[in-house]
Amino acid sequence: MSPRRPRDDTRPWAGGYYPYDLVKELCIATGVIGLLAVLLTILFSSPDDRPSTVAQWSRSLPVNFLATAAKELNGTSDTAEYGPPYNHNGEGQQAWILKPQKWLGVSHPIDTAQAYVIEPLRTVTGDPTLASALARYRAAPEQTKKAWATAYAKPLEEYEAAKEEEKPLPRTVAEQRGTGRVIVTAPGSGPVPTMMEGLVSLAQSGGLEGSLLTSRQFFQTDYTKPLLLMADGGLLEERAQAQHLLGEQWGLMNETGSYPGQPWLWLYALWYQVEPFKASENADILVMLVMGVLSLAFIVVPFIPVINRIPRWIPIYRLIWREHYAAAAGGGGGGGGGDASPR
Amino acid sequence: MSAPAATPPSGAATEGDPRSWTVKLRRRAVAALPPEKLLPDGQPTYVASWIYVFGVASIASLIVVIASGCILTLKGPAWWHFTSVGHFFNSIHLWSVELFFFVMVVHLWGKYWMAAWRGGRARVWITGAIVFLVAIPAALTGYVSQQNFDAQWISTQAKDAMNSVGIGAFFNLTNFGQMYSYHVLLLPVAVVVLVSAHVLLVRRHGVVPPIELDKKLPARAGGSGPAAAPEPPPEPSPSPEPTA
Numbered sequence: 126m127s128p129r130r131p132r133d134d135t136r137p138w139a140g141g142y143y144p145y146d147l148v149k150e151l152c153i154a155t156g157v158i159g160l161l162a163v164l165l166t167i168l169f170s171s172p173d174d175r176p177s178t179v180a181q182w183s184r185s186l187p188v189n190f191l192a193t194a195a196k197e198l199n200g201t202s203d204t205a206e207y208g209p210p211y212n213h214n215g216e217g218q219q220a221w222i223l224k225p226q227k228w229l230g231v232s233h234p235i236d237t238a239q240a241y242v243i244e245p246l247r248t249v250t251g252d253p254t255l256a257s258a259l260a261r262y263r264a265a266p267e268q269t270k271k272a273w274a275t276a277y278a279k280p281l282e283e284y285e286a287a288k289e290e291e292k293p294l295p296r297t298v299a300e301q302r303g304t305g306r307v308i309v310t311a312p313g314s315g316p317v318p319t320m321m322e323g324l325v326s327l328a329q330s331g332g333l334e335g336s337l338l339t340s341r342q343f344f345q346t347d348y349t350k351p352l353l354l355m356a357d358g359g360l361l362e363e364r365a366q367a368q369h370l371l372g373e374q375w376g377l378m379n380e381t382g383s384y385p386g387q388p389w390l391w392l393y394a395l396w397y398q399v400e401p402f403k404a405s406e407n408a409d410i411l412v413m414l415v416m417g418v419l420s421l422a423f424i425v426v427p428f429i430p431v432i433n434r435i436p437r438w439i440p441i442y443r444l445i446w447r448e449h450y451a452a453a454a455g456g457g458g459g460g461g462g463g464d465a466s467p468r
Numbered sequence: 469m470s471a472p473a474a475t476p477p478s479g480a481a482t483e484g485d486p487r488s489w490t491v492k493l494r495r496r497a498v499a500a501l502p503p504e505k506l507l508p509d510g511q512p513t514y515v516a517s518w519i520y521v522f523g524v525a526s527i528a529s530l531i532v533v534i535a536s537g538c539i540l541t542l543k544g545p546a547w548w549h550f551t552s553v554g555h556f557f558n559s560i561h562l563w564s565v566e567l568f569f570f571v572m573v574v575h576l577w578g579k580y581w582m583a584a585w586r587g588g589r590a591r592v593w594i595t596g597a598i599v600f601l602v603a604i605p606a607a608l609t610g611y612v613s614q615q616n617f618d619a620q621w622i623s624t625q626a627k628d629a630m631n632s633v634g635i636g637a638f639f640n641l642t643n644f645g646q647m648y649s650y651h652v653l654l655l656p657v658a659v660v661v662l663v664s665a666h667v668l669l670v671r672r673h674g675v676v677p678p679i680e681l682d683k684k685l686p687a688r689a690g691g692s693g694p695a696a697a698p699e700p701p702p703e704p705s706p707s708p709e710p711t712a
């Protein structure tokens with residue numbers, strides 16, 4: 126039988142030991158950490174800003190809601206053009222020959238026109254004008270549908286742009302203060318204005334959220350559709366900017382209020398602030414790849430030349446083990462063993 | 469089914485039917501980690517620095533994280549929004565997570581400057597590093613399970629990174645049910661299993677000894693520790709570090 130090589134190749138410690146109660150130490154540490162958590166709770170509590178709703182959005186920013194809905198209808202919203210995993214309307218991000226977004230395919234299919242406009246409007250009953258407009262729209266050829274939706278979206282986009290740039294607002298869009306009603310003058314938009322009037326009414330009543338969550342079963346836990354619709358609009362971003370949560374505000378690691386958030390994501394957030402990632406259309410995959418490589422490197426630090434020697438060159442260990450070295454130098458009981466790993 | 473034995477089975481690690489899988493597992497477990505090594509009541513004298521506190525503080529924080537999380541789980545994900553008691557425990561959960569990451573990062577840095585992978589301890593470092601990396605999505609899924617504005621914003625923003633590398637196909641940040649399952653079951657189990665492996669490896673290999681100074685001190689000069697277990701003879705084996 127050949128001698129087995131021991132797994133532990135460090136020469137055993139041959140110096141002194143001191144009594145040590147492992148279990149007691151863990152219990153005391155748990156108590157201290159628990160008390161510290163309670164103290165921080167009493168001092169700072171935790172943030173809980175109420176979530177936004179589609180109803181709230183359509184009431185407070187009806188023009189933005191309609192502009193977003195029009196883009197969902199004509200297929201130009203962020204979600205409509207996203208690509209996998211929601212649809213085939215985009216390639217997704219890529220890095221060199223790597224296209225994992227495309228390779229994994231459409232796992233959560235969303236046809237934005239159907240999901241956000243047509244299907245919700247089909248649930249509305251008792252409105253013959255709306256039903257007639259919807260029937261007309263659905264019977265039209267695809268090209269005509271697109272032309273109507275784009276004609277309707279155009280004045281809304283111009284209004285939104287003018288508002289953002291603080292320019293005079295175009296008269297093609299009139300927002301009635303207090304009622305949340307929006308009159309859009311959009312020649313060539315066919316039945317779309319009637320449909321959109323019905324949609325904003327449905328949204329303001331809270332019915333659109335329920336419609337977006339309805340699927341083949343009673344219980345629901347998937348908020349993908351309403352969240353993507355709201356992300357296409359401006360309300361979430363407006364709130365996020367006020368709370369310093371945008372990407373350029375290092376928002377990845379922040380949370381609402383002045384709470385620490387996820388500071389361990391600082392390196393991940395850092396890449397989005399610098400070129401070439403900052404301006405790249407493929408920033409997400411590039412940052413993920415960089416972080417993937419760095420994470421792997423972190424795991425295999427013991428095997429990376431230079432990196433695994435730095436602790437010997439910058440002798441912080443002398444501070445950590447100063448008592449041991451002092452005892453060893455003075456011939457005290459701290460000597461013995463030490464690092465005898467092969468070099 | 470075998471007939472009842474006339475005598476009770478032996479509990480000794482070295483006895484029992486050698487063909488029994490249970491006996492084989494017991495023998496291997498006891499050989500790898502004898503009780504005095506698993507739960508020592510003495511530490512080498514070089515373990516004398518505040519930096520060592522951060523290892524046990526990491527485990528202590530994890531215990532508080534799990535305990536507060538269990539209380540929140542008992543009452544469901546919406547409880548903390550409309551009761552002050554729920555909000556209190558949510559706050560404890562949040563702050564214990566912040567403490568967990570803080571002490572874990574200090575612990576990791578401490579171990580880096582000790583070159584704690586020396587002496588065949590690379591797996592100790594590797595499991596510790598993976599714990600840190602797995603804890604990040606464990607926390608992220610918690611943030612997106614909060615059912616508040618933070619959850620809305622973080623999920624809609626972070627989804628792009630997940631989707632860009634294809635992870636979004638099976639890790640959909642905007643699917644509350646899926647994220648909640650990851651947060652209260654899959655990822656905590658992964659963290660606990662990894663931490664357990666990490667601690668067992670630490671106990672098996674012992675606390676990394678100090679880096680040698682100018683001259684080597686005599687080895688095996690007479691251990692006197694109350695937990696001094698019989699050690700295998702020192703034999704060289706490959707070290708992850710390059711030769712100096």
